[in-house]
Amino acid sequence: MSDLFGSAGLETGAPRPLADRLRPQALSEVVGQDHLLGEGGTLRRMLDAGSLQSLILWGPPGTGKTTIARLLAAETKLRFVQLSAILSGVADLRKAFAEAEAARAAGQGTLLFVDEVHRFDKRQQDAFLPHVEAGTVTLVGATTENPSFALNPAVLSRCQVLRLKRLDDDALATILSRAEGDASLPLTKEGRASLLGMADGDGRFLLSLVESLRALPKGTPPLGPEDLAAFVQRRAPSFDNEAHYDLASVLQKSIRGSDTDAALYWCARMLEGGEDPRFVLRRLTVIASEDIGNADPRALPLVIAARAAYEALGDPEGHHAIGQAVAFLASAPKSNRAYRALKLAKAAARETGTLPPPRHALNAPTKLMKSEGYGQGYEYDHDTPDGHAGLNYFPEGMARQRFYEPSDRGAEARIAEQMRAYEARRRSRE
Incomplete structure (x- = not known):
């Protein structure tokens, strides 16, 4: 056969x-x-x-x-x-x-x-x-x-x-019609729609639900969504390795795109699908630095606090802290300038190799080191009127480079203003 x-x-x-x-x-x-x-x-x-x-x-x-x-x-x-x-x-x-x-x-x-x-x-x-x-x-x-x-x-x-595509409602409705034949299931119109939703794109699971409904006693009143939910088990959300990476990606992009409700939805999909909440929190930690950065410096400590709260509370109460963190990150002003600045600085470090620090920035605990000029010309910033001496800390012989360009969003706008003042002080010394 x-x-x-x-x-x-x-x-x-x-x-x-x-x-x-x-x-x-x-x-x-x-x-x-x-x-x-x-x-x-x-x-x-x-x-x-x-x-x-x-x-x-x-x-x-x-x-x-x-x-x-x-x-x-x-x-x-x-x-x-x-x-x-x-x-x-x-x-x-x-x-x-x-x-x-x-x-x-x-x-x-x-x-x-x-x-x-x-x-x-x-x-x-x-x-x-x-x-x-x-x-x-x-x-x-x-x-x-x-x-x-x-x-x-x-x-x-x-x-x-x-x-192969996930079965849509039309495909599931066709399967349901074949399964019913001439004997309609005891469902209201709304209950029928709810049954298709419970199948979640899985035709085989839909037919197992139909078998459960066929076992109901004759004369059972038509079931609406609430009655149906009490009678049959909803299909657990699919969550394989592909979903692991795909949902992590869409969660980060929803937060980056400031779509708070969508971000909460994808976070919930991950948690309901069995994802390890610690993985979600690790991803949120990355997002706090990469996508919010100094536009709202509260983001990173809030996510770290959410992780501590989860470890203290466990499941499911700890999920509340995760949801709070997601909502905060998605609604916060966004800047990846600090993230980009580090990438640029790493590239410069690879190119310049092992250039030594400027001598004025080096300690001189011995007479030999002092005679070599270690510490010469250093000024203690806290002793200056503005708390900034304006010294250059790039390696000697290396031209200054600008890696960090703060945005004009959130707290980073104030950082940009302060950085302009620091730069003006350096130029005045030059």
């Missing part, structure tokens, strides 16, 4: 989950992936040209990766062999390749589908290479992780990566 239950040795009449019973029987029945399967789509063009190549199907859970792989095998008349990287090892791979070699000798090609392919280590991934290159198997791997980080470059170079 070609289906998952048959390949597992279960009888055709055995109880099967709704998601398996409603699995599409043709690629035209797959919803939500028209960019791949519709007219002019990438996979449709491959099939029409009769040249299916090895693929990596990358996308969120419940978007049809396994179904598409099975239907590709059926449409191209290839043997369908499925492995799970979670359950399989090198011995399973060797067996699959040996069987594929035998099938090839008999004139039958093999589509080897590897679910969660990113779970294989480098050695296991490398085992695919000679068999893919020789055409023994057409590899179709499925992953929820970004292939750029999760798969070996050698594997990626031999496969085309196709990204």
Whole structure:
């Protein structure tokens, strides 16, 4: 048998989950992936040209990766062999390749589908290479992780990566209609919309919710959003390695863009998705210096205080301090001038090498050092009328450079004014 239950040795009449019973029987029945399967789509063009190549199907859970792989095998008349990287090892791979070699000798090609392919280590991934290159198997791997980080470059170079989209409400509504058939679920219009929201783009999870609703006693009044929430479990937000980096990026950019509400939303997505709050706080610490800087010098100590509060309170109370920090950072004036200044100073330090400090800035605890001019010409700034002597502290022989150019925003405007006064004093001495 070609289906998952048959390949597992279960009888055709055995109880099967709704998601398996409603699995599409043709690629035209797959919803939500028209960019791949519709007219002019990438996979449709491959099939029409009769040249299916090895693929990596990358996308969120419940978007049809396994179904598409099975239907590709059926449409191209290839043997369908499925492995799970979670359950399989090198011995399973060797067996699959040996069987594929035998099938090839008999004139039958093999589509080897590897679910969660990113779970294989480098050695296991490398085992695919000679068999893919020789055409023994057409590899179709499925992953929820970004292939750029999760798969070996050698594997990626031999496969085309196709990204599956999260199922939108129209696609989920189509699946729900198929699942209902002639028997509508006990849902109000609002409850139906809420059910689609609970699925969160995952068609498989939607069908498991439908099975739960079908178990309700006959005559159950239609459920609205609140009743539905009390009855079924909302899908936990997806949070894999890709989301880890993507959400950290959008959080920082929301704060940098002063979109306070969006920043709070993405912070909440991270926390609700299971991200370590300490990682969020580390990112906020970076943001406080990189994006707010001296436009509001309170930002950095506030984030450090938020981290201390979290360590003292733990979950979930410590999240309040994180939210306070996010709201403050997003609404604060922004400046990356201090961040840029350090980058410029580092570049100058690399170029100038080991120039010695000016002698007036060096201590002279011995007579020899005094005779060498150490400390000569130094003026103690606190003894001057304005608290600033105006000395130059760049290395001798190095022209002064301007690294830090304060903005005119927030507290940095006052810093800029003070720096202009200091510069004027230096020029007067020169």
